[in-house]
Amino acid sequence: MKSSSQFFEDIFxxxxxxxxxxxxxxxxxxxxVVIRRTFQTQINPNPSLKVPVIVIGxxxxxxxxxxxxxxxxxxxxxxxxxxxxxxSRGYKGNSSIYPILLNKRSQxxxxxxxxxxxxxxxxxxxxxxxxxxxxxxxxxxxxDLILSDDGLQHYKLPRDIEIVVVNDNKKFGNGLLLPAGPxxxxxxxxxxxxxxxxxxxxxxxxxxxxxxxxxxxETESHxxxxxxxxxxxVSGEVYLIANEFSSNGLLAECIKDWKxxxxxxxxxxxxxxxxxxxxxxxxxxxxxxxSLQDHYHFDGDELFFDDDLPVIIxxxxxxKCKAINNDKIWVLDIEAIADPIFLKDLLEQVKQLNI
Numbered sequence: 001m002k003s004s005s006q007f008f009e010d011i012f013x014x015x016x017x018x019x020x021x022x023x024x025x026x027x028x029x030x031x032x033v034v035i036r037r038t039f040q041t042q043i044n045p046n047p048s049l050k051v052p053v054i055v056i057g058x059x060x061x062x063x064x065x066x067x068x069x070x071x072x073x074x075x076x077x078x079x080x081x082x083x084x085x086x087x088s089r090g091y092k093g094n095s096s097i098y099p100i101l102l103n104k105r106s107q108x109x110x111x112x113x114x115x116x117x118x119x120x121x122x123x124x125x126x127x128x129x130x131x132x133x134x135x136x137x138x139x140x141x142x143x144d145l146i147l148s149d150d151g152l153q154h155y156k157l158p159r160d161i162e163i164v165v166v167n168d169n170k171k172f173g174n175g176l177l178l179p180a181g182p183x184x185x186x187x188x189x190x191x192x193x194x195x196x197x198x199x200x201x202x203x204x205x206x207x208x209x210x211x212x213x214x215x216x217x218e219t220e221s222h223x224x225x226x227x228x229x230x231x232x233x234v235s236g237e238v239y240l241i242a243n244e245f246s247s248n249g250l251l252a253e254c255i256k257d258w259k260x261x262x263x264x265x266x267x268x269x270x271x272x273x274x275x276x277x278x279x280x281x282x283x284x285x286x287x288x289x290x291s292l293q294d295h296y297h298f299d300g301d302e303l304f305f306d307d308d309l310p311v312i313i314x315x316x317x318x319x320k321c322k323a324i325n326n327d328k329i330w331v332l333d334i335e336a337i338a339d340p341i342f343l344k345d346l347l348e349q350v351k352q353l354n355i
Contacts, residue, residue: 012155012173012182019170022180029177033153033185038154045097046131047158051138052353053162054346057152059189060172060182063271063294064165065199067114067316068336070149073163074121076343077145077350083122084334085143087133087157088115089150090126092295099127099136108320113295116319118149130157136265145350152193153184160353161346162193168200169275197221197342197352221342225334227279230255230312241283254284265311267303269296276314279332287312300324 011018024171056073058064074084088262090100093112100111102119111126127133130151137143151157152164166172173182190196201223230239242256266287268276273291280287288309292302298320303311311329313321318331 011180013170017172019174019176019180023176026177026180026303027350029179029305030186034178037153037155045158046156049134049138049146049158051143052161052350053134053148053159054146054163054350055148055151055157055159056062056163056165057148057150058165058167059152059185059187060167060170061178061184062167062170062182063275064167065223065225065336066150066165067117068226068334069163069165069197069199069223069338070118070147071121072223072336073343073346074118074147074340076338077147078122080347081147082350083141083143084145084147085120085123085125085135085137085141085147086115086118087130088112088118088124088126088148089128089130089154090115091150092297093126095126098129098257099125099133100138101125101140113316113319114149117316127168130154150276154160161195161349163195163197163346164190164193166196166198167272167275168198169272194344195342196219197223197338200224211351221339223336223338223342225279227253227283227332227334229333230258230330231333232327233313233331234325234327253282260310263288263309265290265305265309267311267313267317269298269317270294270314276332280312281333285312294318298324300326303329 010016056066056070058066070086074086077084090112093110096108102111102115102124106116108116115124115126121142123137125133125137130148134146134157137146148157152162172187175181175187177183177186227241229241239255239258241253243253262284263286266277266280267290269292270276271294277287277289290302299315300309303321303324303326305311312332313329315331315333321329
């Protein structure tokens with residue numbers, strides 16, 4: 001029997017007769033989207049903030065690689081002399097009090113997993129109400145620019161620049177709105193944003209524009225997720241990832257001096273677990289993939305197996321596993337390699353805001 005996630009995956013990305021039954025509900029969803037956006041942006045808008053606001057989001061559900069890109073953008077803007085802060089909804093966080101300015105004692109159970117990753121870069125405030133989060137961030141820190149991790153549809157937060165991230169593997173599925181398709185807003189929404197940035201599978205794919213199937217949407221902005229090291233969750237032992245020539249003469253990424261074998265368990269509670277597995281394959285591993293729900297809260301049992309194989313998890317999941325004492329667990333650290341032209345254009349647009 002299929003899980004609910006697999007059921008909707010089939011509807012969104014494969015041809016199935018369920019689409020016909022759900023399509024009328026998508027029209028109702030569209031009407032609600034229009035009403036909500038009109039109310040929040042035109043009838044009852046919030047005042048603009050006194051610093052530039054950049055929203056990085058997507059129009060579809062599921063993982064697109066937003067968070068690594070937010071980190072790359074934050075680092076770039078810091079290097080350019082800005083003091084960015086980040087607001088996040090804190091998805092799957094269970095705190096009863098908001099807003100929360102993250103500190104070293106913050107826990108994933110309270111604030112969610114992604115904010116903990118972001119807090120290593122710059123100040124982060126978590127609140128389902130991102131407008132309140134942004135004001136709190138400005139009150140408590142010296143930030144002069146705000147990045148919103150996700151929140152494209154959170155129109156209560158006024159914004160100056162919108163960046164949409166697209167997963168090159170899944171794109172926009174069947175092109176329909178929820179619940180018949182994976183879209184939160186119509187594809188036509190992309191005509192209104194400032195940048196469309198595609199998350200490619202590999203660096204070798206990054207030099208070309210792409211057309212989004214029948215939607216005829218082009219983008220020349222892109223990035224890829226690059227693995228940089230494996231780190232043991234308990235001991236802190238590190239294996240770096242290097243580029244070396246393979247037996248066929250092609251340059252490929254590999255784990256330098258890895259001594260624990262090719263077959264491993266891959267456990268991922270992220271939006272696109274298969275992409276994680278594909279990355280491990282590209283590094284020379286033979287992963288046995290265990291896919292968990294996005295933002296899954298680990299209790300430890302999911303990471304123990306009846307064999308001696310290494311277990312590799314994502315950095316996003318690792319922030320929820322710090323208390324697990326299992327030296328077979330390794331964390332794959334990654335970074336987003338963004339198109340330098342995109343970063344330069346973004347910086348120029350920020351400078352022109354004159355806020």
